[in-house]
Amino acid sequence: MQGEYGYDVSFVQLQLGHEHAATTSLYTPAAPDYRARELDRVLTATLSRSNASLAGSPHPKEPR
Known part of the structure; x- marks a missing residue:
């Protein structure tokens, strides 16, 4: 980890x-803003995968 x-x-x-x-x-x-940044990272990845799925393209990799 x-x-x-x-x-x-x-x-x-x-x-x-x-x-x-x-x-x-x-x-x-963790830094004070760690939760907010991690939530933003996860939501961005989820929306990206969802948009790719709706467009019929392959799933993009999750950002780090």
């Missing part, structure tokens, strides 16, 4: 020497 800035959470866990991922999560909170 990747964190908000592209870092693999298991890599961060290893670098910090944490035995459990739950401990690492205490030090890797």
Whole structure:
């Protein structure tokens, strides 16, 4: 799983020497606008797939 800035959470866990991922999560909170940006990303991808389906074209890849 990747964190908000592209870092693999298991890599961060290893670098910090944490035995459990739950401990690492205490030090890797999401940015305040993370939910809004993620919702926008998902809605954009969903609308894109829906529009492609209505137009009869193949499904585009989901943006990252």
